[in-house]
Structure formats: structure tokens, C-alpha cells
Amino acid sequence: MTNSTDSTRTPASQTLFRGLDVVDAVAAGALTVQDIADRTGLAFSTTHRLASALVQARYLQFEPRRGYRLGPRLLELGFAAYRDSDVTRSARAGMEQLAEQTKDTIHLAQLDGDEIIYLDKIGGQRPISVNSRIGGRKPVCSTGVGKALILDEDEDKWRARYAYDAERGNVRVPLDTWLAAMRSYAAGGYTFDLEEDAPSICCVAVPIRDVSGQTVAAISVTGTTDYTDEAQLRALIPVVRRVAQTISEKIGGRLG
Incomplete structure (x- = not known):
């Protein structure tokens, strides 16, 4: 059922928000009026009309x-x-540079609540492709871009995010191991995904910051273990950092 609370809305806005709830329900996989009504909590007749x-x-x-x-x-x-x-406009040239240099898949992502959303992607030039799409969503704690987007959060927030993803079966690394890795990543200003989100997929990611120093996006180079190992990922850290720095500067920020 939707998290919408009609009691906090004015009568004039209720129809708008209910319509958005219907769109969200369809986006989440509801196919019939009854499916939508069940997911939103709206009456069948209201759902059909909207x-x-x-x-x-x-x-x-x-x-x-x-x-x-x-x-x-x-x-x-x-x-x-x-x-x-x-961010998307400012990042495109840097993404193209990374794609040409690495031949791997390049992602640009932002945090959206408890998930990440891909803002842009350039597909890799390897025989094995990475299954992702612009507008697609992924967990925070198991992805390189997700971890890069939360590097500035405190450990209590990290634990909460881990609990959220663990409850949904989206993390496979024990909490203590994951926290130790996050502390190391925060000190280094980068993150890895070492087959944590999907088998055979690995990546290195770096945050992008705005003029206030806040992380507004993250960029990553994603490959497969057929072509990339952890040593190669480490060699890419300064490469991805330089591109992230350039993008940050374009939007008035810097990595620090």
C-alpha cells in the first residue's frame, strides 16, 4: 500500500497525489485496476477513474x-x-573519456531515498556486457556508486542503510566486514563493488561534489571479472578521481 497520507493534503491536492500514486503503482508492476487499488489503498471506482x-x-x-x-x-x-x-550535462564528456580509456561500462548515479538511480550510462566495448539502464534503480550498500554516494554519512546512518538492504536480501557481506570496508573507502575517497551486487561484476566509483561540498552524484567504471581484477580497479582510482574532480569543478565544487 502507498505511503501517501490523504489526511495531510488539501482536498484540491488529493486528486493530484492519488493520480501520482496510481502512476507509481503501475511503475512498480501493477497491471490491472484491482492490482493498482490493492497497492494504493484506493477504492476500485476511484482507481478506475484516475x-x-x-x-x-x-x-x-x-x-x-x-x-x-x-x-x-x-x-x-x-x-x-x-x-x-x-550533473548529467557536466558529466557526459568525462564519461566519454573514461569509456574510451577503459573500454568498460561507465555509470553516473544519484541517491534517491533508500536506492540509487542511474542518471546516465555508456555501455562497454567488451564481449560481456553489464546489465543496467538509465533510470534503473539498485541497492545502495552493494553497489560501488551506492557506497560512493554515502561516504560522508556517519556510521549510524551506514548501519541503518545496511539494515534496510539486508532486510531485502540485497547485501551478502557481513556487517562488520562491510563497515570496515566503508571506513577504508571514506578515508580514500573511492569505493569498490567486488561482485557484491551481481556475480562477475566489479567496479570502482568516486563521488561528485557541488559547490557546498555535498555529494550530488557518483561516477563509476564497471567491468567483469573476466577482464578486471582488484589490482586493476586500484589502478583506476586516480583515473576516475580526476574525471570526478573535473565534473565537480564544472558544477562549482571540488572533491577536496
């Missing part, structure tokens, strides 16, 4: 045998947001 209006406005699509799915208007808005992102 879903029909969203189809008419192209925010949702409906096919009789497939059910509801996200509509083309969301795709248009997503690309508009992508084009308007200062």
Missing part, C-alpha cells in the same frame, strides 16, 4: 491483454529532465 484519465493524458497506456503500463508522456518528461540535469 487510471482512465491518466491514459487519456498519455501518462499511462492500457492494452486489453497486457494491462496498464507507463505511457509515452512520462518518457518525454524523463528525457526532458535528463537533458536539463546540470
